[in-house]
Amino acid sequence: MKGRKVFILRLNHRPQRDKRVTTHLFLAARALGATGAFYSGEEDEKVQRSVEKVNKSWGGDFKISHIADWKGKMKEWKRKGGEIVHLTMYGLPLRQVIDRIRSLQRDILIVVGGAKVPREVYELADWNVSVTSQPHSEISALALFLHELFEGKELSTSFEDAKVIIIPQAKGKKVLKLNP
């Protein structure tokens, strides 16, 4: 996970409707080894603050930026030599393409749709990838994509400058507070 940068691009965020789903999406991205996220649509300080609060307690520096021009971001990403993966139930099955995507060793931008995804996203993406061809959730799709990309190593990511860490328990909770 170190070395290769993986960013999420969440399209067309609508604060009223998507607040919690987008927050969950970004927290999943952070916990599972992604570097940061961009989002288009309406700017939403609440979502950004939720994730910053998690960074502050749990460590790392997962960054979120609002962008006005998603198309520009995708084109820039390609120009700089990165790969673009678009997660869509219409794409090629995850297991059919993941080894090739992983072996490219390039930075990856993972595009995650909002309500209606413009056709250009399918065209600009290097890979349209389906995590099952069934409707479910961008959060579960992203989690499984990252898990397969990082081959399970993401499950033991550690985060720098954490103020709290959990000591896993068979029953109950054990939280260690660092740098109080």
Added chain:
Amino acid sequence: MKGRKVFILRLNHRPQRDKRVTTHLFLAARALGATGAFYSGEEDEKVQRSVEKVNKSWGGDFKISHIADWKGKMKEWKRKGGEIVHLTMYGLPLRQVIDRIRSLQRDILIVVGGAKVPREVYELADWNVSVTSQPHSEISALALFLHELFEGKELSTSFEDAKVIIIPQAKGKKVLKLNP
């Protein structure tokens, strides 16, 4: 996935706040090979209708039931010889326990918390399992648990009586309508 029944128990659903997250959770459960779901908290016809609509188009018979007494459900599940897995960031790491859970060959109830999870859930569960010890989403945690439980086979689950199926494409969308 056939043979072993896997149900989700979503605790303390609050329609206003959780509507979309719970819907995503159930759709992920359905798409990734679970049999059905229970939920406690407030009854929510909208969530149930969303999932039924997906069943109707995309097939299968993933069932959702509202239950008043989550504790009773957990006790009943154990009495009938099933295992209970509680997904919590405080539990034992997924990869440390998943082989043992899988090898038991029992029906599994996966408990997924709401806002505050009562201590009894930790006590009643046979397994408190963490999908990373970081805060993220019950949707990503469930997806990764099912993926590890079913060893990737869930990615190619097929659903009976589907009216629409997707033909995976490198670019664009191809949907086949059956039984019109």
